[in-house]
Amino acid sequence: MIKVVLVDDHPLIRKGLSQALNKDEISVVGEASSLSEGVALLNSTTPDICIVDLNLGSASGIELIKVGIVQNPNCAFVVLTMEDDLDTLITAKAAGARAYITKGSPVENLIEVVKTVLTDRKDFIKLGSFKDGAKRKDFGLTERELEVLQLLSSGATASAMGSILFLSEATIKSHLAAIYRKLEAANRAQAVSIAISEKLILK
Incomplete structure (x- = not known):
């Protein structure tokens, strides 16, 4: 049952x-x-x-x-x-x-x-039928990178993100490196700050 x-x-x-x-x-x-x-x-x-x-x-x-x-x-x-x-x-x-x-x-x-x-x-x-959200600068982020970015904002570690998304920790770190590069962010805090201000993720 x-x-x-x-x-x-x-x-x-x-x-x-x-x-x-x-x-x-x-x-x-x-x-x-x-x-x-x-x-x-x-x-x-x-x-x-x-x-x-x-x-x-x-x-x-x-x-x-x-x-x-x-x-x-x-x-x-x-x-x-x-x-x-x-x-x-x-x-x-x-x-x-x-x-x-x-x-x-x-x-x-x-x-x-x-x-x-x-x-x-x-x-x-x-x-269901889905529509794109409000037009915004997307920085070339992929759907997977947006998922990782949302988890990053919650304070999740690379290991925890891997468990949630069924990816290896090495793959998560690769996504993080790509996110930092695309956002021109130096660290986690800066990446999250940019993502929130650009409405890439929810607070």
Whole structure:
């Protein structure tokens, strides 16, 4: 049985998801509407999968993913949101999400993701139509380098980044060297400062 928790600040959405998912080998074992409730729920239920919205009132689902991965590293985080821009998807992926689904996707697709995301931990799953974010200077950074840059801003070590992105520490260091070169940054702090000011990553 796959244990699932739902974290969304809309009761009707949680109810609909619970009704759709509670069948066959899937069991919804808890619901939460905020960041604090979500953290407590992850502690009390140790689920296999957490389906989380990015907008949790005054908090972000990204925060829950970052905290949740530390306290429950075996839990797969699936983002279900109205946000359909690639910048947000990249940020969620860098935070540790295993899948990203827009709320316009058929519920059957969500069910399929729930059933497969635990067995396919190396491939990031995305479902929905996505658009480019606001035009900005990108410094020639690749999608992977943006993921590393987002993790860099959270204080993650090269080893930790490698574990999250399924890359070797040497590969991460190679990406970091490329990031510093492209941003013309001398160190981690300067790279993060430039990235935030240029809106390459979220704070």
